[in-house]
Amino acid sequence: MLKTNFENYPKGNRFIFLLKDFLGRGIFNSDNELWRIQRKVASFEFSTRSLRNFVIENVRLELQTRLIPLLSNASKTKKTINIQDVLERFAFDNVCKVAFNEDPACLEGDGTSGSEFMSAFEDAATLSAGRFMYIFPHVWIFKRFFNIGSEKRLRESIKIVHEFAENIIKTRLQDKGIKQEADLLSRFIAANDENAPNSLEFLRDIVISFILAGRDTTSTALTWFFWLLSSRPHIERNILQELKTIRNDSGKCIGETYELDEFRQMNYLHAAISEAMRLYPPVAVDTKACLADDMLPDGTFIGKGWFATYQAYAMGRMENIWGKDCNEFVPERWLENGIFQPENPFRFPIFHGGARMCLGKEMAYIQMKSIAASVIENFEINAVDKDTCPQHVLSLTLRMKDGLMVRVKERSMDV
Numbered sequence: 293m294l295k296t297n298f299e300n301y302p303k304g305n306r307f308i309f310l311l312k313d314f315l316g317r318g319i320f321n322s323d324n325e326l327w328r329i330q331r332k333v334a335s336f337e338f339s340t341r342s343l344r345n346f347v348i349e350n351v352r353l354e355l356q357t358r359l360i361p362l363l364s365n366a367s368k369t370k371k372t373i374n375i376q377d378v379l380e381r382f383a384f385d386n387v388c389k390v391a392f393n394e395d396p397a398c399l400e401g402d403g404t405s406g407s408e409f410m411s412a413f414e415d416a417a418t419l420s421a422g423r424f425m426y427i428f429p430h431v432w433i434f435k436r437f438f439n440i441g442s443e444k445r446l447r448e449s450i451k452i453v454h455e456f457a458e459n460i461i462k463t464r465l466q467d468k469g470i471k472q473e474a475d476l477l478s479r480f481i482a483a484n485d486e487n488a489p490n491s492l493e494f495l496r497d498i499v500i501s502f503i504l505a506g507r508d509t510t511s512t513a514l515t516w517f518f519w520l521l522s523s524r525p526h527i528e529r530n531i532l533q534e535l536k537t538i539r540n541d542s543g544k545c546i547g548e549t550y551e552l553d554e555f556r557q558m559n560y561l562h563a564a565i566s567e568a569m570r571l572y573p574p575v576a577v578d579t580k581a582c583l584a585d586d587m588l589p590d591g592t593f594i595g596k597g598w599f600a601t602y603q604a605y606a607m608g609r610m611e612n613i614w615g616k617d618c619n620e621f622v623p624e625r626w627l628e629n630g631i632f633q634p635e636n637p638f639r640f641p642i643f644h645g646g647a648r649m650c651l652g653k654e655m656a657y658i659q660m661k662s663i664a665a666s667v668i669e670n671f672e673i674n675a676v677d678k679d680t681c682p683q684h685v686l687s688l689t690l691r692m693k694d695g696l697m698v699r700v701k702e703r704s705m706d707v
């Protein structure tokens with residue numbers, strides 16, 4: 293029997309069958325014992341200061357050497373750019389560094405470097421997610437059996453992704469003991485457990501799961517955040533004021549990077565990003581597969597094999613959770629005396645709740661605050677169409693259908 297308490301809900305989620313070809317037995321997909329081991333290693337590593345510093349350092353490098361120059365150039369040439377695309381490439385470079393210390397350099401130069409791996413990854417994720425859209429699932433199963441159409445393309449892209457990851461892992465396994473790196477792959481190799489088979493496939497599936505988890509989530513959140521900010525200059529001013537106070541306290545100039553403790557002081561920015569995710573959750577809908585007949589806490593029967601879905605998008609707009617102004621963008625609702633107040637994950641399930649809670653939450657906030665602070669301090673980002681709500685794509689994350697076209701203007705004075 294499944295537990296009726298969601299906090300103890302065992303395994304199982306929508307990734308189990310439909311993304312299995314792509315993720316193998318990665319963390320989203322593994323059975324209970326394997327999942328427990330993966331989760332234990334990863335949650336320990338995510339809590340270490342060394343991994344957080346590694347993340348901060350990589351974000352800082354990508355900001356200074358790629359994102360800020362790219363935005364500067366857009367400002368000088370007065371060219372409009374698709375900020376969603378830019379943030380996605382940033383996130384992909386970044387998560388590959390964290391996952392296996394590899395830099396695909398998708399944001400570099402003309403944006404074509406590392407593109408084979410990134411576009412194969414993108415195709416594999418989109419085509420796997422596309423299996424959800426079939427009214428009759430037999431169709432994709434038939435295509436897979438005969439290796440035709442979208443299933444043929446899926447197989448080809450998975451092959452590219454797997455080969456790319458396996459080559460890196462093989463080299464790293466040979467280097468074991470010689471070179472200790474700070475990325476997750478090295479940490480999983482070092483934390484070898486006799487119950488966890490450290491096979492090539494095992495390590496590959498873990499790495500791919502992490503890239504999938506960290507890839508479009510932060511970029512989607514930030515794209516909606518910049519769109520919302522575009523038509524709310526008073527909120528942007530509040531963020532700038534908070535950053536100025538933190539800089540004054542630490543004697544920093546604009547352009548100098550923030551440390552972990554300074555990110556923790558960014559209460560207003562934290563609130564504004566959380567508020568953007570309340571209205572536009574990166575994982576807007578999440579489905580779990582039921583393993584055995586069960587009863588929900590309110591008495592609703594759920595049969596074995598049924599899917600149970602929660603809608604983070606709808607929950608973020610419910611008056612009985614958020615009050616009368618639930619459709620308004622109000623960062624202040626998260627603050628008490630200027631300090632950010634976290635919400636119960638079962639009311640704000642943006643990072644999921646209970647046993648399957650997102651492992652990258654802290655890391656995601658560090659990344660998002662780091663990018664938002666640098667971009668806002670240096671540039672004014674103006675959506676070309678700030679008054680029309682962009683259309684969504686039906687995919688794993690709530691991406692904007694046509695991206696977000698923005699004009700970039702260098703901020704001329706200290707605020």
Ligand code: HEM
Binds near residue numbers: 505507578641644648
């Ligand atoms: C704004 C950014 C993010 C959001 C909104 C988010 C959201 C979520 C959600 C909703 C889940 C549950 C999925 C499910 O079980 O169906 C999840 C799981 C997970 N996330 Fe995140 N995520 C974010 C960023 C990240 C990052 C940057 C990483 C690390 C690279 C990460 C790593 C994970 C992992 C490993 C799991 C699986 C945990 C498990 O099943 O035990 N996430 N995330």
